[in-house]
Amino acid sequence: MYKIEFSDFFSSAFSVDCLIFGFTEGKIKTLLIKRSIEPYKDYWAIPGDLVYPDEDLPLAAERILRELTGLTNVQMHQAHTFGSPSRHPQGRVITIAYYALVRIEELSIKASSWADEVRWEPVLEVGDLAFDHNEILEATFDRLNKQLSIEPICFELLPEKFTLNEFQQLFEYSKGIPFDKANFRKKIKGIPLVKHTEKQTNVKHRPANLFSFNTCKELDRLEENEWAFKM
Amino acid sequence: MYKIEFSDFFSSAFSVDCLIFGFTEGKIKTLLIKRSIEPYKDYWAIPGDLVYPDEDLPLAAERILRELTGLTNVQMHQAHTFGSPSRHPQGRVITIAYYALVRIEELSIKASSWADEVRWEPVLEVGDLAFDHNEILEATFDRLNKQLSIEPICFELLPEKFTLNEFQQLFEYSKGIPFDKANFRKKIKGIPLVKHTEKQTNVKHRPANLFSFNTCKELDRLEENEWAFKM
DNA sequence: GCAAAAGTGTTTGGATTACACCCATGC
DNA sequence: GCATGGGTGTAATCCAAACACTTTTGC
Incomplete structure (x- = not known):
């Protein structure tokens, strides 16, 4: 055979x-x-x-x-x-x-x-x-x-605390195109982020706020089918 | 080693x-x-x-x-x-x-x-x-x-000539949820379909129109990045 | 003050939703 | 006529893009 x-x-x-x-x-x-x-x-x-x-x-x-x-x-x-x-x-x-x-x-x-x-x-x-x-x-x-x-896996690439600009740059590198800052921030409004009191240091411009992902909240919502990640 | x-x-x-x-x-x-x-x-x-x-x-x-x-x-x-x-x-x-x-x-x-x-x-x-x-x-x-x-691969599953209802049923089976007929048809407006003069036969209700995908046109547009398929 | 980047608001047009309604066919 | 699905219109709403504007820091 x-x-x-x-x-x-x-x-x-x-x-x-x-x-x-x-x-x-x-x-x-x-x-x-x-x-x-x-x-x-x-x-x-x-x-x-x-x-x-x-x-x-x-x-x-x-x-x-x-x-x-x-x-x-x-x-x-x-x-x-x-x-x-x-x-x-x-x-x-x-x-x-x-x-x-x-x-x-x-x-x-x-x-x-x-x-x-x-x-x-x-x-x-x-x-x-x-x-x-x-x-x-x-x-x-x-x-x-x-x-x-x-899928919300960008969280795994970014540092524990990151600026919104770093977040945006990650997607810009991934897609190969630049995004509008204001619109990008509106788009991620639905993602549960935690804002830290701490700010960026050692930059020669206005320091950016630092954020983390609220993993617990995010997973809860995923289970409840309350959101679909889409960028 | x-x-x-x-x-x-x-x-x-x-x-x-x-x-x-x-x-x-x-x-x-x-x-x-x-x-x-x-x-x-x-x-x-x-x-x-x-x-x-x-x-x-x-x-x-x-x-x-x-x-x-x-x-x-x-x-x-x-x-x-x-x-x-x-x-x-x-x-x-x-x-x-x-x-x-x-x-x-x-x-x-x-x-x-x-x-x-x-x-x-x-x-x-x-x-x-x-x-x-x-x-x-x-x-x-x-x-x-x-x-x-x-990706526009639903074309490969449907018969050469199909009704819009069959098209909808394919996605309903895939996603496991029913869609609104009128809204589904609006959504697919962007997809290049060819309407045949021929109609459905042997049905005990109003016969549906038959459609085919316009593969050439569709591929042209894909290349020109004019559309992104999304259902 | 100036450069540089952070951060926000407004307008507009197009898509999505929910829902109601009319049409053609077999029996 | 009536059951069955085919096919369409409308209004409310949401969303995304384009763009202008204000804020805070270092020098």
């Missing part, structure tokens, strides 16, 4: 790649590592590795991210699967992309295992990466952008 | 599952096959099979759908990948879900290979399926529903 023996189907490997996105200085950035081993030694790459044959995918994604960058407690979501027969020089390796959103300032990352260095690179400025990682990054960033428009 | 030999990673198999969605009688339906072989012999299942170690994923999806159901020329899109180590009783098999939208009336399907029967089943009424196929169906139907709201 099959053109090969049934047992010969069990000859492939698979890997996960972890696309970690953060936001600073008005740009969405992604975490890259420098490979210290072949293939693609000394190339920059998305953190990723082979999955053990008895390992579940989400756990593998956590483990691999931790081993290469030291990051823990990062909630990852599955994106696209890439399976071109020629994408890996050492055999058939299907890779499943996972992505996560993090607050860059709250993290300490450090290269380990076979990662020589780690770096945050603005998504729109990355150069040539190992394997088909440019394609993977592009597809996953597209997906992130779509998600940002329909 | 690894806990097992490098070569031992190459011991997994992977499959694709093809979720084919259609729309008739006011319901979105999916194509199921009855398995004639173990495991899960005589269970209903999503059409799917193992991918050859040197075969590309999209081509495998086409081949497998053709072998089991006779369907050809169906454009498939990748959805989620399911990889729980215990999901297949005969070894580690990762499965990648692909989905497609088709016009049921234009197709002739017939069971072949190890499929005993094929059947169109309303998505919201399917019973227990083989493997983790209920989970796969649910996740993929969710994804389809989201896509229906943001």
Whole structure:
């Protein structure tokens, strides 16, 4: 019935790649590592590795991210699967992309295992990466952008306390177009924000107010179907 | 560096599952096959099979759908990948879900290979399926529903000529809520439809007008960024 | 005072909602 | 005639875009 023996189907490997996105200085950035081993030694790459044959995918994604960058407690979501027969020089390796959103300032990352260095690179400025990682990054960033428009996940990228301008810049980078300040602020009126008494410091203009998301309130309302996030 | 030999990673198999969605009688339906072989012999299942170690994923999806159901020329899109180590009783098999939208009336399907029967089943009424196929169906139907709201793919589900009521019913089934007829028709004013002189027949009430989508015009406008589909 | 960015108000036109009403067909 | 769904109009309301304006800080 099959053109090969049934047992010969069990000859492939698979890997996960972890696309970690953060936001600073008005740009969405992604975490890259420098490979210290072949293939693609000394190339920059998305953190990723082979999955053990008895390992579940989400756990593998956590483990691999931790081993290469030291990051823990990062909630990852599955994106696209890439399976071109020629994408890996050492055999058939299907890779499943996972992505996560993090607050860059709250993290300490450090290269380990076979990662020589780690770096945050603005998504729109990355150069040539190992394997088909440019394609993977592009597809996953597209997906992130779509998600940002329909689900309240921008909260995970912004710092704990942020200005409304930073909030706006995040969406401007995501969509690639500038927004009108007044209209943007009217639009987000429906989102439950907490205003702090504390203000921005060390700026040579009028200091902006700092806000946080009221996560509890927001989740309550989501459950009650009182609002649909839409940007 | 690894806990097992490098070569031992190459011991997994992977499959694709093809979720084919259609729309008739006011319901979105999916194509199921009855398995004639173990495991899960005589269970209903999503059409799917193992991918050859040197075969590309999209081509495998086409081949497998053709072998089991006779369907050809169906454009498939990748959805989620399911990889729980215990999901297949005969070894580690990762499965990648692909989905497609088709016009049921234009197709002739017939069971072949190890499929005993094929059947169109309303998505919201399917019973227990083989493997983790209920989970796969649910996740993929969710994804389809989201896509229906943001991209003009409803065209692929409706018959070539359709009534505005059928159009409305498709979205009502997708969202699970009824719409106001007059308002629905105002909303779709922006979509380029062609009205036929021909009308509905064999109904015991006033016959409805038949419409088709003006695909060319629609694509032109998409390219010019003149409209964003939103339902 | 001036530059720079924070922050707000007003107008306008287009979309969304709720609801009522008329029309064509089979029986 | 009447049941059944097809098809349309209106008024109230909400929302988004465009744009101008005021405020607060550092220098």
